[in-house]
Amino acid sequence: MSEARGLVMVVEDEPHIAELERDYLRAAGYGVHVESDGRAALDAVGRLSPVLIVLDVGLPGIDGVELCRRLRARDDWTPLVFVTARDDEVDRVLGLEVGGDDYITKPFSPRELVARVGSVLRRHHGPSTPSTLSLGGVRLDRDSRRVEADGRPVELTPTEFGLLAELIGHPGRVFTRPQLLASVWGQADYGQHRTVDVHVAQLRAKLGPACPIRTVHGIGYRADER
Known part of the structure; x- marks a missing residue:
């Protein structure tokens, strides 16, 4: 997709x-x-x-x-x-x-x-959206589509990239799964919540200890400093 x-x-x-x-x-x-x-x-x-x-x-x-x-x-x-x-x-x-x-x-x-x-x-x-986002040990460049975790280059799929950009672009904000489905996937299918969880798990595996994504139990996810 x-x-x-x-x-x-x-x-x-x-x-x-x-x-x-x-x-x-x-x-x-x-x-x-x-x-x-x-x-x-x-x-x-x-x-x-x-x-x-x-x-x-x-x-x-x-x-x-x-x-x-x-x-x-x-x-x-x-x-x-x-x-x-x-x-x-x-x-x-x-x-x-x-x-x-x-x-x-x-x-x-x-x-x-x-x-x-x-x-x-x-x-x-448009003009107010920064091309480079950084949080904790993660650095993301929208223009080059590159991501680094503690200085190490990380290959992400387009959906993983979009999900990471949405979360670290709003540090501290708690996103529900429906909100992430809407903003990243462009859909509002309430039966697809597991899709968000799977992609968060994939990001955590690829980013390792630098991953800034936290689970907010019963609600969804947020990104903040380690």
Whole structure:
């Protein structure tokens, strides 16, 4: 499996539109999790920590604007692209004022949506992401795809590299298995938790005593100094 570009959450109650968005985003290398209800989406964002949300404004129950308000109120600033059927300047301004990052109006080109998703993610993560990460005895270079453990070169698979980069890129943060599945594998299959455990075990075997990954029992994993 090639390394995913992260999990995008699509919140859309029209199945044919959700399917179209899912297919094009997957083709662009993103994992995709779809929700059709605002309340379910609010809960899923907390579980999965997507890299971005594509959010329909006209949802039943909690609409898109209210969902965005609630996310920002709990200090969740996940990048967000609003989708709406209403081509009205007031709607666009309202959406962006409550904390949206971009806005696209139906009907839209799926390719334009993918381009906007990429643009928003570059603004949020591109220039500020360091190419070299170090923690304890581990050094990782994103550009050359090289890893060293206590000065010793280590060969990692693309998935192992992505998992290590995610963990040491956020030292001290505790990741649940669903969050790692979303961010590294680009999927939200709750039956695949064992996949994370197997890859962590492989990293520990390859990195040896330098490995900074710690098990947080009952929750998941974190990386910190030895």
